[in-house]
Every structure is written in structure tokens, then in C-alpha cells.
Amino acid sequence: MLVGTATAFAYLLALHRVPELLAAAMLGLSGDPIVLMLMINAALLMLGCIMDMAALILITTPIFLPVATEIGLDPVQFGMVVMMNLGLGLTTPPVGAVLFVGCAIARANRGGDGHDLAVLRGDPPRARAHHLLAAAFAHPAAAPHRLWRVTSHR
Secondary structure, eight states, X not given: OHHHHHHHHHHHHHHTTHHHHHHHXXXXXXXXXXXXXXXXXXXXXXXXXXXXXXXXXXXXXXXXXXXXXXXXXXXXXXXXXXXXXXXXXXXXXXXXXXXXXXXXXXXOOOSTTSTHHHHHTTOHHHHHHHXXXXXXXXXXXXXXXXXXXXXXXX
């Protein structure tokens, strides 16, 4: 039901040309690829904190993909950026859907009393690594076809 609603919403956005308007507005704000990728990363991370991953993929890809290809980012690389940011958003409060699983495994009570923070105590190294990978994949020089070419010659 969630994916169906997100698909209908994405269709409605496309019907009213919202992706083209947002892409033009973002490209009008800055022509610098790093600034644009920082804006896209921030938007995806914030949205990933409060919405489901599948719905966000369907809604945000038509909006941000034209901007990413305009600044020279490979679509596969952009897909990795989206997955990294939305995956990090799944583990970040206020919603943090993955925190529910972590609390169930740790037998912690996830409520408004801060017990879910006990689950996050061992999380900073993973979060730092996740941020580092998201930043690395967001840079246009780290295009996947370049990485695959380097690793395939070993």
C-alpha cells in the first residue's frame, strides 16, 4: 500500500512537472557539483529519517536524477548515493525504523524515555564509516565505471 501510494504521488509530481522545476531551481542555486551533491545528500538524509526507503526511492529519484546527471554523476553512482543516504536515515532518530529491530534484539524498551539510545551506544563507528562511504560515492571522481575498471585489472 505504501509503495502504491508513493507511485501515485510520483506520477502526480511528474504530471505537474515538479521534478523539472526543482531540478532547474537547484541548478539555478549553484552550478558547483559538490554543493549540489551536498544539497541532495542532506535532503535524502533528512527525508530518510522520517519516511520509508521504498517510498523515497520512488519519489526522489525522478526529482534528483536529472540534477545528478547534469553535473556529471553516473546514474549507477547516484543510485549508490541514494541507497547510502536512505540507509543511514533508517538508523537515525526520530523514526529510525531499524532502531525497532535493534531494540528488539537488545531487548531494550524503545519509548520516549531514551532507552533506544542504549542501542545506539555502539553505533558511532558504523555511522562514521557510513558517512565516509556516502561522501566518497557522492564525489563525481568516484564513478563506478572507474572503480570497476581499476578493480577488474587485478
